Amino acid sequence: MVTFVIPIGDMLTRSYDDSQINTVFPNTFEEYKKWDKKDLPPEAVYKALFEELAYGKKIQIGRALTRMNYSKSGWKSLIKKTSRDIKKIVKSGEFPLSYKNTLIDINEDWADPTFWYAMGQMTNEITPIYYWNALDRTYDDQQNVVLQEENRRLYMATWIKTFKVSIYVTFFCIVLGFPVAHLLANLPLRYSNILMIFVLLPFWTSLLVRTTAWIVMLQRNGVINDVLVWLGILSDEGRLQMVYNQTGTIIAMTQILLPFMILPLYSVMKVIPKSHMRAAQNLGAKPALAFWKVYLPQTIPGMSAGGLLVFVLAIGYFITPELVGGKDGQLIGHWIAYHLKTSLNWGLASALGAILLVIMLIFYWLYNKIVGIDNIKLG
């Protein structure tokens, strides 16, 4: 248990943690807080910054720079250039009279108040900036939260896409799963046990195997296109592009998550007495009406259990969209992995993860309320 709860907690703290930079520039930030935020900061701020750049550890400063660049691009090159010159000054042993003028001489950006305003975001140990970034928002020069520039907006669209795909998948799972569960629940045990294998086998098979199989099925020269061409529905040139896009993701995810819908539905339908439908029809209801008024309401617990389970699993899905989705089918999980592995923006990765976790916990709580967590059954 320790190996699970602590890591999640650790990740959550990273999503708002800003202490690293505060260990690098403690005096600068201390002096910065005394500044009245008008015009340019006083001499003391420049002095503290000068000293901390001159004597700080290089690795620590490097890490801090990456962080500074998240709040305003340009910080990294500015500080790198400045600290190179500062090192020279320190070596020569001639300490400047006015640190402020020296820094502005080195680079005139030090006279640009927007850099100093941006520094204000970093002076606290905790920061909401990663969360704002995760929702496509950033700070402007006056430290108000605004939308990112158009071409850098990315995450809101991905969040919406994630929800859209999850809703589609849940919907298709209900539509496909309902009749099958009904059939399984009403057949004699001998047959339903055999048919149950069709549901359980995919459930037991490796996720990667199923994902690979879908790539084989859906690709341009894949099985489905072959069959459609052979049947004459498609011409050889008109083969459908079904994989490496959103369609592929939805198809593959529906198949992969379908057992999670069928199994809860099945266990609910199993205990609905068959006599209810007969009674309704005896009382004069047409089959459709009897189904709508008598049978369907009784299956709602199963549908909500399966639906919530499928939805929760779908919003956090990573493997299938990553492999089948191509560029267009990526869900939010892709960006978490990207910031974790490639861009190393761990704060943002954690913030995205934390938001996903909260959404998921809400549904998990709902599931617990409606179904009860100890009612999960496997096979």
Place this chain on the structure above:
Amino acid sequence: MALPSYATPIQRTYYYAYLFFCCVVFFFLIAPLIAIVPISFSVSPFMLFTDGMLAWPPDPEAWSLRWYKNMVGMCDSESVSSTVPCANKWMIGTVNSLFIGIIATLIATTLGTIAALGLSRPNMPFKGIIMSILISPMIVPLIITSAGMFFFYARINLVYTFTGIILAHVALATPFVVITVTATLVGFDTNMIKASQSLGARPFRTFFKIIMPLILPGVISGALFAFITSFDEVVIVMFMASLDQLTIPKQMWAGIRQEISPVILCMATCLVILSIILLSTVELLRRRSEKLRGVSPH
């Protein structure tokens, strides 16, 4: 569930449409798994049905075992090409996967069984909360789990070690054991424990002679679930394993992304067979357990 003989033609149509729809869904569920099997025996280096394979009478030239040979590291010169290098990566991966899987299963089964026994006691405090925390690794998206574990293990220097991967897999696999063992404990007669103790058995002996045989089917199927979870897990391995710590899923992932070769399908076929074996074992165990506990099936 057959139609009554007095059904109207419209009802009949609906009924057959419904049966047809169910067949389509079953086909949808199972077809991808079936389709990969013949392709894995293909000669062609692409993952598709070649003309030769579809020809009638079957063309023996179109079928071969070369990809299987490649998978186990036996390569003849013709099956080694620039796109499909011959390497025993798959075998290293298999050994690693089995190693991680078996150790993680042993730990997870022990922990999960103890947890389930504790949770099934009627006087256990905070039962609901503990249960939902125990189950949560099943529900929390893998990517979040792996992100958190990656950060945490980086702090305690367990990243890029087998220990780290095994511990992470234990956390993922334990819920399955808890669930299956809890299910066998439903209807467990606690008087048997009292009886055994009043006859002079120590708690240890009671556990191994009375409790263990009764919950054994649940424990074994939980262990199988735990094993397949660990055996199939790729996201955590991707983040936490070093480059040379190969496992089967990691190798498959790399295979799908980079060198699309039918060797992946050979491994996939093997995994499908493995899952069939595991599924039948679990099914048998479940029936046995129901018989043991005197619960009539359904």
